[in-house]
Amino acid sequence: MERFPPPDFESGYTFPPTTAPPPRADLMQYVDVAVLLAALALAAYFVLKLRSRKHVFWLTVFSVAYFGFYRKGCICSVGSTQDVALALFNSHYTLPWSVLAFFLLPLVFALFFGRVFCAAVCPLGAIQELVVVKPRTLPPWLEHGLSVIPFIYLGAGILFAATGSAFLFCQYDPFVSLYRRSGAFAMVALGGVFLLLGTMIGRPYCRFLCPYGALLSLCSRVSRHNVTLLPDDCVHCQLCDVACPYGAIREPTGLLPTPTPQQLWQRRLVFGGLAVLLVLGGGWLGRQLAVPFSKLNPTVALAEQVAAEATGKAWQMTDASKVFHDSGKPAEELYAQALRIRQRFTVGGMLWGALAGLVLGVKLLSLVQFDRRRCSFEPDPGQCVACARCYTHCPNEQARIKREQRAKTIPLSAAPAGASVTKNA
Amino acid sequence: MRETARTAAMAGLGVLVGGIALKTGASHTVWQIDPYKCSWCGLCATACVLQPSAVKCVQIYPMCGYCKLCTGYFEPEPNALNTAAENQLCPTGAIKRRALEDPYFEYSIEEELCIGCAKCVKGCTLFGNGSFHLQIRHDRCVNCNECSIAVVCPAQAISRVPADQPYKFKSREHHA
Numbered sequence: 110m111e112r113f114p115p116p117d118f119e120s121g122y123t124f125p126p127t128t129a130p131p132p133r134a135d136l137m138q139y140v141d142v143a144v145l146l147a148a149l150a151l152a153a154y155f156v157l158k159l160r161s162r163k164h165v166f167w168l169t170v171f172s173v174a175y176f177g178f179y180r181k182g183c184i185c186s187v188g189s190t191q192d193v194a195l196a197l198f199n200s201h202y203t204l205p206w207s208v209l210a211f212f213l214l215p216l217v218f219a220l221f222f223g224r225v226f227c228a229a230v231c232p233l234g235a236i237q238e239l240v241v242v243k244p245r246t247l248p249p250w251l252e253h254g255l256s257v258i259p260f261i262y263l264g265a266g267i268l269f270a271a272t273g274s275a276f277l278f279c280q281y282d283p284f285v286s287l288y289r290r291s292g293a294f295a296m297v298a299l300g301g302v303f304l305l306l307g308t309m310i311g312r313p314y315c316r317f318l319c320p321y322g323a324l325l326s327l328c329s330r331v332s333r334h335n336v337t338l339l340p341d342d343c344v345h346c347q348l349c350d351v352a353c354p355y356g357a358i359r360e361p362t363g364l365l366p367t368p369t370p371q372q373l374w375q376r377r378l379v380f381g382g383l384a385v386l387l388v389l390g391g392g393w394l395g396r397q398l399a400v401p402f403s404k405l406n407p408t409v410a411l412a413e414q415v416a417a418e419a420t421g422k423a424w425q426m427t428d429a430s431k432v433f434h435d436s437g438k439p440a441e442e443l444y445a446q447a448l449r450i451r452q453r454f455t456v457g458g459m460l461w462g463a464l465a466g467l468v469l470g471v472k473l474l475s476l477v478q479f480d481r482r483r484c485s486f487e488p489d490p491g492q493c494v495a496c497a498r499c500y501t502h503c504p505n506e507q508a509r510i511k512r513e514q515r516a517k518t519i520p521l522s523a524a525p526a527g528a529s530v531t532k533n534a
Numbered sequence: 535m536r537e538t539a540r541t542a543a544m545a546g547l548g549v550l551v552g553g554i555a556l557k558t559g560a561s562h563t564v565w566q567i568d569p570y571k572c573s574w575c576g577l578c579a580t581a582c583v584l585q586p587s588a589v590k591c592v593q594i595y596p597m598c599g600y601c602k603l604c605t606g607y608f609e610p611e612p613n614a615l616n617t618a619a620e621n622q623l624c625p626t627g628a629i630k631r632r633a634l635e636d637p638y639f640e641y642s643i644e645e646e647l648c649i650g651c652a653k654c655v656k657g658c659t660l661f662g663n664g665s666f667h668l669q670i671r672h673d674r675c676v677n678c679n680e681c682s683i684a685v686v687c688p689a690q691a692i693s694r695v696p697a698d699q700p701y702k703f704k705s706r707e708h709h710a
Contacts, residue, residue: 111663111706113599120635124595125642129701130673132564181676188679196554203694204554205563208679216547220540276680289676291585331539407690428575429688435573 138207141184144175145211145230149218152225155497157334160506162497168229169238177232182285186211186226187233187321188278190263191270198271215321219328223335227315227325228495233284234319237312238496240304244311244354252356253472255317256492260468263320264461272453274406278321283314311354315494326491335490336497339505343485350486352502357492361483368477376477384470388463395462396455403447403454412447415440562697565681569667569704571691574656578668579649581683588674589650589683591628591643594704597665600638606658606666607631607641623653645671664704672700 148168155164176185184205189212196204215226227234247255262277269275279285283300286292306313315322329335338349350358368376403409407429414430417423419440426434433443488499500506567578567589578589603615607629612621617631628647632640643666650668658666670692684692695702 111597112661113601113663115596115598115663116600116638118635118638122634122640125640127592127594127703129703130671132562132672132675132697132700133677135562135697138562183676183678185679192679193550193554197550203563209551209554213547213551217544220543220547275685279678279680280682280685285583289583292583328543331536331543333540407685427688428573428577432573432689 138205141180142207142210142214145214148172148230149214149225152229152495153218153222156225156228156336156495157222160497160500160510162501165229165495165497169235172230172232172235173239176230177236177284177288180232182232182282182288184208184211185232185282186215187231187319188276188282190321190324191266191276191278194267194270195273199273202273216324216328219325219332221333223329223332223490224322224325224494227322228497231315231321232288233282234312234315234322234494236284236287237304237307237314240307241311241354242308245309246356247310253476257468257472258317259320259323259326261465262318263323264464266320268402268454268457268461269405272403272406272450272457274403274409274450311356312494316355316492322494329493330491332490336488336493336495336499338486338488338499338503339509342505344505345486346504347486348502348504349488349499352498353488353493354498355492355494355496357489357494358499359483359487359489361485363482363484373477377474380470380474380477384467384474387466387470387473389466391462391464391466391469392459393462395458395460395465397458398462399451399454399458402458403451406447406450406454408443409447409450412443415443563694564670564672564677564697564700565675565684565692566670566695566700566702567668568691568693568702569669570708571689572652572655572668573689573691574652574659574668575688576651576653577686577688578683579651581686582650583678583682584674584676586648587650587683588670588676589668590645590648590671590674591650591652591654591666592669592703593641593643594665594667595640597663597704597706598641599663599665600634600640601662602637602639604631604639604641604658605661606654608657610657623657625649625651625653629654641666667704669701669703 148171151168152165155161155168176182184207189208192202192204192208193212195202215230218225229235229238266277269277281296281299283296283303285300286296287300287304303314345361350360404413411429411433414423414427415433418426418430579587582588603612607623608615608621609623614621619627622629626647626649628644628649630642630644632642634640652668655666655668658664681692684690
């Protein structure tokens with residue numbers, strides 16, 4: 110398309126080069142992963158070994174500064190879930206290895222040390238951690254009801270990512286526009302709303318939406334080490350429960366009436382049956398939603414537009430359909446492609462609906478079944494985000510810290526090197 | 535019980551990693567626009583997570599006709615062929631026009647001002663040589679997990695490219 114030949118300059122003019130500023134150095138990927146690893150290790154150390162709220166707090170501030178404002182919320186583990194889903198189901202997508210590391214490391218840490226990623230590393234959690242001013246307890250029905258949303262959202266995010274349609278978690282990330290200090294007004298406003306809400310309801314995004322938190326919660330339930338109060342000498346003062354802004358402290362079950370084994374079986378049977386019905390119903394509903402959902406896919410949307418234009422239903426061409434018409438590709442090819450995507454949505458939608466039903470069913474089942482007896486206040490490993498607030502409020506923990514501090518000041522430490530304490534005693 | 539579940543979870547993650555490791559791009563990748571697919575819709579200016587957009591117009595000088603009446607620089611019916619603002623197509627005045635030897639003019643882009651609206655690209659490509667085109671400038675791009683312009687791009691012109699070849703500049707040879 111060379112309409113005007115470039116001139117032959119007589120004055121010796123040379124063509125200036127087009128500059129090509131290089132992307133962020135490859136090395137910085139390693140730096141990001143190293144910082145993540147270090148932050149996770151520190152968080153685990155601060156929470157489980159040092160048991161220090163102060164240290165956790167400063168790590169939180171660091172995460173807001175580094176992962177939030179410096180890295181502008183990218184890459185983040187929450188979003189990486191979708192990259193992994195897309196890579197699994199789409200052969201054309203190459204996953205950057207650092208994204209895989211961001212997906213994997215917090216989960217592995219959760220399997221060993223609980224949700225230390227949520228505690229002080231995740232930039233989304235960290236910013237909410239800093240705004241908790243006067244948290245209130247939510248009524249249990251609301252807490253339980255809302256706590257199933259992350260799993261359903263996770264399923265939806267995987268469905269849309271796997272079909273190559275949208276990255277929901279990134280598009281509806283409430284704090285990323287704040288970290289970037291730019292973005293659509295609606296998203297900035299959403300971030301503001303979450304932060305405002307977060308002053309009264311502890312971490313609303315983490316607890317009732319975060320899809321990656323759902324995965325971490327599952328891992329944390331079976332983790333080797335978790336946040337523990339000192340159950341041996343719990344005085345039932347409830348101060349930890351009062352201190353926890355996230356409703357993660359479970360009361361002792363001993364005082365509650367125990368259902369007889371017969372009653373328990375009856376309930377299990379009823380709710381188990383209900384769970385099966387929910388799975389089947391969810392699957393059916395998910396299948397029904399496949400068609401409206403698939404419209405979010407750009408290829409399907411384009412195929413619908415082209416079809417509507419061909420049948421005279423649509424008068425105006427969209428940008429996308431103009432480009433398509435200009436390209437001169439046959440419409441049949443596009444329709445076939447859209448149909449394939451829609452079929453994937455049908456299967457995926459069914460699975461997603463079934464998952465949603467299963468989550469609801471398991472929730473119901475968990476409400477009637479007291480499988481673990483507690484005689485003291487304990488953090489729930491699935492809910493606890495390891496913020497370490499309960500430590501500072503537990504009187505026995507305070508006494509323990511004092512004991513340890515005193516032990517340090519005892520002149521035993523002044524004994525000559527190599528001398529055994531026990532021998533002297 | 536917990537031990538078993540943890541082992542199972544580890545094994546599950548292991549299988550997942552094994553499955554994906556094959557697909558992990560060994561090289562670092564970045565987002566870029568294919569200028570031959572771009573349809574100058576103007577969404578780059580508004581859809582990028584950055585304000586102003588990381589997408590900027592670039593000029594490939596050897597492709598340029600150095601026209602006196604540049605259709606990427608001037609409004610369709612300019613009052614006069616001078617640098618007066620009302621004659622310029624660019625809403626931010628990011629294109630600089632400099633007289634060389636008669637009758638040629640050099641057009642270069644001041645990236646600080648460019649917002650990636652593609653008005654000049656459209657003019658240059660429809661009526662000129664198409665030496666103006668949009669590229670994602672990597673000194674600004676934050677390389678999001680998913681590029682929000684790629685999501686809305688009607689021509690689906692934005693994709694990941696290897697970071698050692700981060701630009702898709704137009705060239706004279708492409709059409710030769």
